[in-house]
Amino acid sequence: MKTIIGFGLAVAAALVLPARAEDKEEGGHEHHAPHGGTLVVFGDEAAHVELVLDPKTGALTLYVLDGEAEKAIRVKQETVVIRILWPASEEGAERKTTSVTLKAVARALTGEKVGDTSEFAVKLDELKDAKEWDGEVVAIEIQGKTYEKVEFNFPKGNEGDHDDHDHDHDHDHDHDDDHKEGK
């Protein structure tokens, strides 16, 4: 009798574990920034932008991406304005802000042009070695929807702690291990 119960429990456990892992993957965030940058999400995973900063030159590039952060989405606007809120120089000090205008980039290879492109860029001296700042996408229209004043942190993005988790592997692991492997 005992053996049968024990067997039953083992089967139940075996059935429960994979189902749980699936739930986690569906509910979690599975996408990666294609250019290794910072992801900013719009709406309920409706679209993203990815920000890539070259700290040496102060060049900031913005890529408009779909809900999975995989495919480029072209937008009509010719500029994207980002408001940067710099860290306070000392506690209690007022934080400086800078409005940065990124311009539409034309790409002969993909046929993207100003007014129909997924890429925007700017170069700004103040962004050289700017490791952490808060930002706000002032306004962007993606696939007919306008998103305004969307706040994010650079380099963390605005997707909460999702950014620290990569659930794209089949096996289960905690993200501490993942970070160690990556370095």
Ligand SMILES: [Zn+2]
């Ligand atoms: Zn996302």
